[in-house]
Amino acid sequence: MRVGGSGLQRAQRFVLLATGLYRLSHLVVALGAVVRGTVAGAACWVLLGTALAASALLFGTAHRRGWFAPAWVWADVLVTGFALPVGASYALGLGTVLANPWTVLLGGSAAAAAGAGLGLRSVAGAVAVLLAAPLVAAQGQATGALFGHLSSVVSSAVMARVFWWYLTRQGTLLDRATEQAVRAEARRARQAERMAHHRALHDTVLATLTTIAAGRVDANAPEVRERCGREAAYLRRLIQRDDEPGCAEDGWAEDGCAEGGGCREHGRAEPFAEVPLGAALEEAVRGAECLGLRITAQYAALPGVPRPVAVALAAAVSEALNNVLCHAGTGRAWLTAAGTGRGAVVTVVDRGAGFDPGRPPGGGTGLRRSVHQRLAGIGGRAEVDSAPDEGTRVELRWPA
Structure with missing residues (x-):
């Protein structure tokens, strides 16, 4: 195997890193919101712990396998992207969620993981679940912030999907070019070896036979x-x-x-x-x-x-x-x-x-x-x- 892996493997590692950093940025925002919050503080810590655990399972498994496991992506969508904001709405109260909507914010990074790690039809289903979560959590009271989160979910899924498609295509082209270069080098090596044998036969066996003849x-x-x-x-x-x-x-x-x-x-x-x-x-x-x-x-x-x-x-x-x-x-x-x-x-x-x-x-x-x-x-x-x-x-x- 080539040092650094194939082009496809490098594309996967980059997407994992990018989506992981995206999730980390949301978790940092969530941690700041929980630390500053005064309403139902213990419950907020439980919700944050749930988000941290779901993130660790999703990205830890992806790191070990080299890519996202679809089952864990769906688990992250359902837990982090849907259950967390809906649960916060009913456990902490609607006002808490609207005033401090970090639980809804995590839906954007869940959408990014789904956009990269799932098939196209599954991505559409995951986005539908993630779009429903803030609407259910808001209990019919739409706000500008919630509409912004809806846009964030869609754009995150689309951008992750486009990035993954582009990087996969480039990685595949790189692998093909590398394979062609390896084959060409093998052909050159075989030709050089044949020429070496031809020279050796000319200098030895042919010279001997010519002299005897x-x-x-x-x-x-x-x-x-x-x-x-x-x-x-x-x-x-x-x-x-x-x-x-x-x-x-x-x-x-x-x-x-x-x-x-x-x-x-x-x-x-x-x-x-x-x-x-x-x-x-x-x-x-x-x-x-x-x-x-x-x-x-x-x-x-x-x-x-x-x-x-x-x-x-x-x-x-x-x-x-x-x-x-x-x-x-x-x-x-x-x-x-x-x-x-x-x-x-x-x-x-x-x-x-x-x-x-x-x-x-x-x-x-x-x-x-x-x-x-x-x-x-x-x-x-x-x-x-x-x-x-x-x-x-x-x-x-x-x-x-």
């Missing part, structure tokens, strides 16, 4: 078989995964996880805990070396970085090395990684065939998704410098 490595070599086994395990986890987030973005290498990572086998890690960047990059290097690429790697003063940063940099390096294997026409690459304070610069260079930056190999899908998008997602920047027959240089910089 091109005959660049011996498929029976132990290191190649080991890599294929890890990637098969990753595919198996991906297929068998239920609603648990996948491991595509949680690890450095081709199997999508590392010790202490976010995969099912190793439990969950703190997503923004700092991890050694060098270990993540070395895992990517070893993965490419399994497919026969010779890599000269140099690391200098690499800092610890948040885990998502290490994951993205390692994945981008994997894609750059895969591109050397698949497109550069060379079996050699150089990787250098150096710290820059709290950041890092990683460079992958080859002396292969190179390419026209306007027409990247494979349509540029790997560079766009696995390199540029990954770096942009962590606040970094990727630059690719290449030309036909002049090799390729990929520079990854974080932060940008």
